[in-house]
Amino acid sequence: MAIKKLSLTIKKHEEPNVVVGAWLAQKDLDAIEAKVGEFVYASIGWSGSKSCRAKIIGTLPENEQGTIGLTEDRIYEGNFKAGEACKVWKHTIWF
């Protein structure tokens, strides 16, 4: 059971009253076979200590392909910094 992963650059993305949020370009969503409303998992390294889960709230413009927008609470939860590259995949009961 293989899972499709993408390497994306983290950036902060805020919308009012939204937590646990993630935004990806439509092409990136298609590449990991995810849709708005589903969950993604973002991770740096092997240990899991720098990682978090987030719900896909919407899409980013096409010119922002290769990046993932995360709400501030997700950046804090994941121990991330904006500008870092992370692996992203569709978060299901398996992965």
Added chain:
Amino acid sequence: METKVFTLHQIDWVIIAIYILVVIGIGLFFGRRVKNQGEFFVASKKLPWWICSLAFMTVLISAQDIVSYSQTGYDAGFAAFQMYLDDCGWAVLFLAIGVPIYFLSGIYSVPEYMERRFDKKTRVVSSIAMLIFMLALMSFNAYAVGVMLNTMFGLDVFIGMMAISIITAIYTTAGGIMAVMITDTLQAVLIFVGGGFIVFSGVKMAGGFTEMMTNLPTGHRSLFTPLLDPNYPQLGMFFGGAFAITAAWYFAHQGNIQKILAARTLNQARLVTGVFMGILMPIGVLFTGMPGIILRSLAEQGVVAAPADTSASFLVLVGLIAQPGVLGVIVAFLLSAMMSTGSTYINSGVTIFVNDIYMQIWDKKSDKHYLLVSRISSVVVAVVVPFVFAKYFMQFDSLMTALYSVTSAVMPGMVIAAILGIVTKKIHSNTATLVILASIVGVMLAIFIPDVFLKPFCFGTYGTPGCSWYNSLAGTVWALAALVIGQLIWHKQEKADEEYYGMVYFAQPSSKLEEIYWASIAKGGKGYIDLSTEEIKEIVEK
């Protein structure tokens, strides 16, 4: 007691020093990323399944298991392994209903589940049972470490306990469960390398597997001891092992459950249990009981003198086969087994204390406050508690019997309440509380007034060294009696149907369990417990 069995060379000390520094370094490194109790207790469900599986296994291969199962292997042979057979049934049941309920609910501890499923008073008595269980396990591990260090270096048992407890406390206190589990991964590798070397070399020294088996006393080749054996009674081991300790290992062992709760997804949590039971446990148990069996065969062949104290069986074998350099790796393997289990018990004991006792009294404090309390408690639990229990353990000739007299004994009520709580809505909170309390009281009476409260459960073997195995039968009978009485008095369903959603496996379709979980995650929660009953009802009944 001065019973040094081998001498370490310079190269061995270097290997051991590097190992200890690496473990502490990992703890301190990952400790920087621990921000709240969620990360300290269950790593915020972030860890990959393979780390969780290896960490799960390291709890099994502990100092206490190596010392006590090797001793049993020497004294009774393959019967040392029989309790591992019980895992098959309990693990499958746990995979099917226990993992989904615990994982998706978002709890940190079993008593926390007990409060959600039953009520506050059930949580209080569960916390007492769990604390006795976890602290006894932790203390026994520390005591076994003391016994080992005494045998290895002639170090005083209490000083050895203290030294390892302090080292373990440093990285557990700094990094919480994440540091515990990541260091466990390194320790698991050492356990496989060191344990594999000992068993392989030992069997080779005994002339190969067939020769080793041929030279064992006849009774040692059987997986089962006589039903009413004075030292290892089959009947008592069944009640203590199969019904109490193994069931508790899955359904009520806070240390193990935390490792499953740290997995990223529900199916990865199931995979952790499956990989542990199907692959890692069968390999790992070879490292605990086999050294004693191998040494017994060597003693029967006249290759080595029978050890004066059979609790030193494992180390006597190590002294026979290890060379300088290799000995350092083996001692590092032993330290791995000691510290990986010790750190798990420290962290889980603290989880129960902080999550289920401290936070219930002093609520609404900041994450930073609770994290500080967790860290201070880790030090106290690691350094002070083991000495209290060690006094009790020292009165037993058999370490395995000493361990199970307490650990398997306090758990029957807890196991019955947890499993029935997960399976059915029909158990009332008063009944669950009564069952757990009856089990604890019954066992305490059996331990402290054995003439009256243990003797009737010993099938005529009272007074033999093995009769402590029946403590758990006493606890089970008391718990079952309480269950029957409770069901007769409180036989009506206690709460509305919707209050069981997410808490009782059969209260809703299993697909709804996952829906509730994801709805909670989307709001920044951990699982059902962060949603209101109305929100859960809406999801289940839509």
